[in-house]
Amino acid sequence: MKVIFHPRYMDHQHPSTHPERPERLEGILVKLDSLSLVDDILFPEEMEKDVSKLVHTDRYLRSLSTMTSDYLDGGDTFVSSETYEIARMAVSGALLSVDEAMKKNKNIALLRPPGHHAGADYGGGFCYLNNIAIGARFADLDRVAIVDIDSHHGNGTSDIFYSDSEVLYISTHHHGIYPGTGVSVAVGEDQGEGYNVNVAFPAGSGDSSMNLAFDDIIDPILKQYSPQLILVSLGTDGHYADVMTGLSLSSQCYIDTCKKLASLSDELCGGRISYMLEGGYHIPSLAEITAGIVSDEEVELEFTKDLDKNKKGEEAVLDTINALHKYWEL
Numbered sequence: 001m002k003v004i005f006h007p008r009y010m011d012h013q014h015p016s017t018h019p020e021r022p023e024r025l026e027g028i029l030v031k032l033d034s035l036s037l038v039d040d041i042l043f044p045e046e047m048e049k050d051v052s053k054l055v056h057t058d059r060y061l062r063s064l065s066t067m068t069s070d071y072l073d074g075g076d077t078f079v080s081s082e083t084y085e086i087a088r089m090a091v092s093g094a095l096l097s098v099d100e101a102m103k104k105n106k107n108i109a110l111l112r113p114p115g116h117h118a119g120a121d122y123g124g125g126f127c128y129l130n131n132i133a134i135g136a137r138f139a140d141l142d143r144v145a146i147v148d149i150d151s152h153h154g155n156g157t158s159d160i161f162y163s164d165s166e167v168l169y170i171s172t173h174h175h176g177i178y179p180g181t182g183v184s185v186a187v188g189e190d191q192g193e194g195y196n197v198n199v200a201f202p203a204g205s206g207d208s209s210m211n212l213a214f215d216d217i218i219d220p221i222l223k224q225y226s227p228q229l230i231l232v233s234l235g236t237d238g239h240y241a242d243v244m245t246g247l248s249l250s251s252q253c254y255i256d257t258c259k260k261l262a263s264l265s266d267e268l269c270g271g272r273i274s275y276m277l278e279g280g281y282h283i284p285s286l287a288e289i290t291a292g293i294v295s296d297e298e299v300e301l302e303f304t305k306d307l308d309k310n311k312k313g314e315e316a317v318l319d320t321i322n323a324l325h326k327y328w329e330l
């Protein structure tokens, strides 16, 4: 699998200790290198036109481009004089990722800063420009599916496509933490009604809950939607070793979920799939999950505990089915 990366992604810095740090990408690259998985790194070029306008308002882009030392939200999302340029380079990575996927080259884009909390006219949650949303618009297709497995609800992506049927948004996340959105009954509106899917897991939900959500919701909806392209917001902060959120997923579950999505892309859209990095702050688990996705072979894993034998998220899955069964056969 091809890996998309740009050295500028390492230059994005917050002023003090911050979980969204360059070492995340460094950890991934060291791990990929140790397994000889970095032969095929693609570097995006700076975009010529500002395709961010496909998603973001002029006013928001103007304000982001002129900020030099400020915060977008309560101290979490710092903007330096370099931030806008680096965030645009992450968007360029997303565009390259979509281009490669359209050529049936499965790929993973190791983007920094992440994007799924950025809406049309706002940023926050360590996000400035919504990489995956811009990528989905840039693809210019009738049916793009975004599957967001970061442990936070991708409120930005959800808002952008809330009344849109051309982009299906499916999110599995830890309910009740930042950003506080993504309840099961938020199913979209107008043209987009039924095209916004939220599985809002309680704390402690892990592998068996995620597998249930995959089998009973993600798999059937994707098959019925028949996407022309699948984009994955890959966040690993629901891992049991990641203290950022309270889900209890194992590395194997993340890798299996991503491989199942790859198989679905083979079945439904000629293998057109790309994974774009969002969160994931426990570097060893982030690194081994990424390696497991990139590698064709099984990778030896350190974090393999199954902490969800009782399917803690079963009721959340049922809530989602109840909210959506009039739109999809579930």
Ligand SMILES: [Zn+2]
Binding pocket: 150, 151, 152, 235, 237, 278, 279, 280
């Ligand atoms: Zn997250």
